[in-house]
Amino acid sequence: MLTSVLACSLTVLSVHGLYSASDDVVELNPSNFNREVIQSDSLWLVEFYAPWCGHCKSLAPEWKKAATALKGIVKVGAVDADQHNSLGGQYGVRGFPTIKIFGANKQKPEDYQGGRSGQAIVDAALNALRSLVKDRLGGKAGGSDYGKHSGGGAGNKKDVVELTDDNFDRTVLDSDDVWMVEFFAPWCGHCKNLEPEWKAAATEVKEQTKGKVKLGAVDATVHQGLASRYGIRGFPTIKIFRKGEEPEDFQGGRTRSDIVARAMDLYSDNIPPPELQEILNEDVLKKTCEDYQLCIISVLPHILDTGASGRNSYLEVMRTMADKYKKKTWGWLWTEAGAQMDLESSLGIGGFGYPAMAAINARKMKFALLRGSFSETGIHEFLRELSVGRGSTATVGGGALPKINTVEPWDGKDGVLPMEDDIDLSDVDLDDLGKDEL
DSSP, X not given: OTTSOOOOTTOOOOOSOSOOTTSSSEEEOTTTHIIIIITOSSOEEEEEEOTTOHHHHHHHHHHHHHHHHXXXXXXXXXEETTTSHHHHHHTTOOSSSEEEEEOSOTTSOEEOXXXXXXXXXXXXXXHHHHHHHHHHHTTOOOSOOTTOSSSSOSSOGGGEEEEOTTTHIIIIIXXXXXXXXXXXXXXXXXXXXXXXXXXXXXXXHHHHTTTSEEEEEEETTTOHHHHHHTTOOSSSEEEEEOTTSOOEEOOXXXXXXXXXXXXXXXXXXXXXXXXXXXXOSHHHHHHHHHHSSEEEEEEEOOHHHHHHHHHHHHHHHHHHHHHHTTTSOEEEEEXXXXXXXXXXXXXXXXXXXXXXXXXXXXXXXXEEEOOSOSSHHHHHHHHHHHHTTOSOOEEOGGGSOOOOOOOOOOOSSOOOOOOOOOOOOTTOOGGGTTSOOO
8 A cells, every 4th residue: 555654765776767758647846846736727646756766666657557547637747756855845755655636625635545556546536536526516616726826825924924124133133943035016016926826835834844934025115224235126036044144045936836845945954953862762762763764773882991982972973974964864873882782683783893883774674784984974975875775785683673671871971890799808718728629
């Protein structure tokens, strides 16, 4: 079933798209998605895929077959969500392939629940089409006003913050959030065309980023001081503001999807790195490895071998790499050598010494080991190879996550050798120690 989350991250084989112009599958991207899908009155089936994903490659011929059968009846499209990950992010795509049905309400596409054969896809499309027609016969609106230029639009006007000479510095420049600000003139035709797109994008960005990226608007004909300060010479002009940095011109398209895509990139740049957790019990390992596409696990030397300063230097390397790869859906864990022997055994750790690192795909129960140095350079090379599907992998020992011991968290201090019991020599006759026993 396509509702299963299919993580293909350790089986990358290709970076080429699965569909071409000769296919009846419409290739979709952030530049044309709003125009082709959102503003369309047609029913759309859209596959979000990754070119390297084995399940996606298996689906491709069936998807093409369905597209040909439905030509002129239902639109069938595909998004390379590996290349256009912001577009996939807008629709909550977490695994490949993911198929969504864009029907009457384009704002709320439905997840496809059917099988992977061409026949199953066609049957599901026709069922969705019948439902759409029935709704229209019943007086419900077909299609969506989302992002259209004809009045209103689908967004909430309140989600576009009105900025003025008086509130701009306090609201934008002093904010820890990222801002996209439109400078407009009420008489400008291009500004009128942008307004519904900007409003729709503001609502979606607010939801997707939990308010961490905001959209605002300045009437530059009224607040001329702001327009002059930022060198506004034409309308509409969009600028990006990040705290402590010079404003940046927005160079992207003017559709909702273009704006949202850029906002999601800004959000990804601004999010904190994932938490680096010590493996203290089974729940920590299970939750991290099952919730994330990959979990990166380091086994660090015993505290008696490195001391606190040595361990902290290894943890700092891990935090640096977690920050570098924070856009990836990866979890980051560590444990002390000897604390989780079943885990070490299942990953074949020990023969390479400590520190050691492994990347686990819990859905496939596959793992890869760091063979290079435990350094920023060595780990970066290891993770980069994983990202593009290179590097050798093996099956987790036992085919399942191993048993995990419950341990106390590291207290951040140097290790202390265990105290041995004092030996009482008072009853020993030292004069007899040199005599041979008869």
